[in-house]
Amino acid sequence: MTTTGTVDLRAYLGHVELPNPVLTASGCAGMGRELAQFADLTRLGAFATRSITMAPRAGRPTPRMAETPSGLLNSVGLQGPGIEAFLEEELPWLAGHGVRTIVSIGGGSVAEFAALARRLADATGVTAIEVNLSCPNIEDRGRLFARDGSSAAEVVAAVRGATRYDVPVIAKLAPDVADVVAVARSCVDGGADALSMINTPQGMAIDVDAMRPALAAGSGGLSGPAVRPLAVRCVWQVHAALPGVPIIGMGGVLTGRDALELILAGACAVAVGTALFHDPNACPRILRELEDLLHERGFDRLADAVGLAHRPVLRNDLKESSL
């Protein structure tokens, strides 16, 4: 099941086996059809949908994007046709084409998240559910679930409860919290089978000609290589604290080296977001590059590289790495 053969690239999210660790990041790969023009979606480790909401959503006003150094600010605001249209049109298309699909869900309350999960429970073609915790909790004055361990845990528990036992529930975390490990631990205690990180930290740009925020919404989520150091740090910290929990690493992955960086920090799979805007062929390229890098370093199995940068430092290694 590997691409070119020499390295066993299988990745595991709880009970689910993926043929390789390169996924798309939620909200960055359209409905699938757009990306399918460039890359074979069945060759992805998995395809993640944008976050599906209960009702149709028109999203935020434009401008919705601003380029920043090595990064991108966006304020799409979860535009989408709602879960009914998703179940009628989009999911069947993905399932029909044999695409392993991680359905991301976004809600404004614990109840809404639970309702979304229930609605998905008897749908065919759901490989895993990802809970987008970077949604404002309307019952807590809009505080993001991701910023509050206990409400994040509540959401995860509700989704876990409504979801078939063989479908993993993945909690998606944000980096702009005081203690990402604490939030991760709460989510795992709440029943998360895996974690994904990072969602976009909140950023902002000012258009110095208009002398206004560059985004109509004011602030937006920062993505791309600019945030990769934050992603690596989050993955590292959470893997150190919870070594048994599968982590999907994301944030600024453009190349196989970037993917390997997250894997060595502790991610067992890697998702590609903003890079797809830059290079619609990014996923297969990154997978190829990653396989080559693993092969060059003598790995037979991807799994052996996961978290390897955590191994204790020997005096000898110090010398080696200082060359």
Add this chain to the structure above:
Amino acid sequence: MTTTGTVDLRAYLGHVELPNPVLTASGCAGMGRELAQFADLTRLGAFATRSITMAPRAGRPTPRMAETPSGLLNSVGLQGPGIEAFLEEELPWLAGHGVRTIVSIGGGSVAEFAALARRLADATGVTAIEVNLSCPNIEDRGRLFARDGSSAAEVVAAVRGATRYDVPVIAKLAPDVADVVAVARSCVDGGADALSMINTPQGMAIDVDAMRPALAAGSGGLSGPAVRPLAVRCVWQVHAALPGVPIIGMGGVLTGRDALELILAGACAVAVGTALFHDPNACPRILRELEDLLHERGFDRLADAVGLAHRPVLRNDLKESSL
């Protein structure tokens, strides 16, 4: 007191008037002598020292730096000769050369911060004191003061109490907290005359050849243009909540446009850090560019631009900005 004349560039930190708003960022301009090889330090709005500690500190092991996309990770670890040597050698040199000096201080406890402030109280040549709150609180298992409003407020209050009334105390905040406005408010309640933001969020890079963290210390602080969107967002949020409090904006300022971005978001002065490594002439260049931009936009006074991007949106502006 302006550089080339047409715009009144004066900036105010509490009672203190600075001739222009372009400062150096703490820890990025050496002891002053190094930068003086390239730029006249008396033409700076002010010079900020690296964070001065009580005892001499050797800092962290090397490698201490890793380049990241549009950013830099560092783990210098407050290397310095300690406050006595600072008072004997460095401060007199700065004062003797007529450099307006913001002394940054770093401590591991409230008491240590207070002791540093007392030691500075009767020194000549201290324009302001900046409290580096991104130091681990040894009394709280190493939690950063900047991550905890109440201990940040305690530090600020202790420093304010030990400092002459006419020397402003500036609290320096970090972006990787759940609610930067809450920390800012605590600091102001604790007596801070001004705020500076942002210190570096914690990040990490893995050397994929050595398969180890790129920094000997593991993680480090992320600076440079990569973090500018986080800085703009923090300045914007804090200025919106506390419009009367002077803010020194910093984080990824490379050009006059970047400086103007922070000013329009609410900063009354701007500090330049990582850009000095890229361009040792950055400060005078940025000041020149900023003055030109203000002039082009019809400003007579810098002060009129501070926070201007917050003005209510009129339908007309929307159209204008969409051209």
Add this chain to the structure above:
Amino acid sequence: MAVTPVQVTGTVLTIRRVDAYHALTVVAPAVADRFRPGHFVTVSTGGPATATLTRRAFAVHDVKPDYGGTVEFVFTVRGAGTSWLAARRARDTLDLVGPLGRPFPLPRDPCRCVLVGSEYGSASLFALADVLQGRGCRIDFVLGAASADRVFGALRARRIGETTTLTTEDGSLGMRGQVADVLAGVIADTRADVVYACGPRDMLRAVTAVAIELDIPAQVSVEEAMACGTGLCMTCVLPVIGDDGVTRMVRACAEGPVFRGERVRFEDVGTIPFDALGAPRGLGGMG
């Protein structure tokens, strides 16, 4: 309908100044093969290790059969990406994705077409004119810009069009004013059946208003800020009324850039109209 775009690394054949613009020709047979008038391409700027990640979109000006197929686009220098592009030289390589977007729809039968372009927007009209003429249509041009050096393609328009009307805001060439000011007259004179237009948003709005007034269809090619150009990111949306009468926030890159003018709610671009599908109700915002 949609052609499948490709990503290619093309070699720059020429780059030259044309008045206020740069025209860049790149060898890209697979893109040239698939091209239809109204398509655009996106290019990656800044080289390897670039800090400018989002691709830049440009309307295709011309495709030629040389070297297996070349693509030319015309651009103005705005920020970091276009500055980098302007510094390319022959034999440099360029990462190109295209052709992208919904091209100009063509009339089934010969008819009278007015092609309206403003600034570099004119660039995408000439390939269209060639195809329309091939179908026996009559072509008239209205081209405008702020000043004479920014009017693109006046000579070529004069060669192809039955008539060509030029406008500049400073009066340095043709009539003083904007293209929409003279459009009603041109439509009346030529008894036009359809208007095709490409240019800034305000110009498209004004052109559409004239076409509606005179009761003929307008096909307009919009330019919205795009982060991907391929339909992935949802940043390039604008409110467009569907066949069912419902307003949706649709992607300029995938459903457009060419739309029926009267379907685009120009007044509401930059907002979510309250009656759009999925518009927020009350104050609760999310994500």
Add this chain to the structure above:
Amino acid sequence: MAVTPVQVTGTVLTIRRVDAYHALTVVAPAVADRFRPGHFVTVSTGGPATATLTRRAFAVHDVKPDYGGTVEFVFTVRGAGTSWLAARRARDTLDLVGPLGRPFPLPRDPCRCVLVGSEYGSASLFALADVLQGRGCRIDFVLGAASADRVFGALRARRIGETTTLTTEDGSLGMRGQVADVLAGVIADTRADVVYACGPRDMLRAVTAVAIELDIPAQVSVEEAMACGTGLCMTCVLPVIGDDGVTRMVRACAEGPVFRGERVRFEDVGTIPFDALGAPRGLGGMG
């Protein structure tokens, strides 16, 4: 002692391959004027809107009086910055800061000098050799590398030096092995008074050990990762023993890159030795 560095925008005069390396010559009179052997320069890479912010450091290989003063450095392609540099062409411009660092100290009286270089480290030895010869010193070279194509400057060394000993790890040129393996013999044969060395850290350590063993001073030019090169950032430190016997973490860019070999605690590079000034006591870390 220290010269004042300047920041200049220089024009690239030539860039050429020299075996495994690239040699780049840039017009920079103000840097050339101030140059002394052992100095280095830093360059900004990636152009405007670069994502690679930290300047890259290179030892100066040669300065020449042409065009008012040129500076040449020799480099190997490693990552993004050096790849970008290797793609420069004549007439491109380069942002240069220099000369930087503490140059090689020169003996007051004529003496016998062994100049030891490994890989591109050899590049900084030739300007030194010229000055030493001007002072009546005898020069002998020991140059090495992993393989023949990575030995830099062997021909020039043969022209200048009384003797030149070459080593390669794969035995493709000269003796098989490393420069330090042959150094004791060369020092003995030439009855050398001092060693000057430039190359990777392990090589400098080995060279220093030989010099200590034979009781002559070694002046070594170290290469530590640098974020600024101008003494601002404190990232390039290594433990060096001062005149007072106290170990301090000193900056390779400002106090170095040339140090007395026996003062550098090579074994402890990458650590804070427990007896260094300000070393952490116990476990409390800060900042």
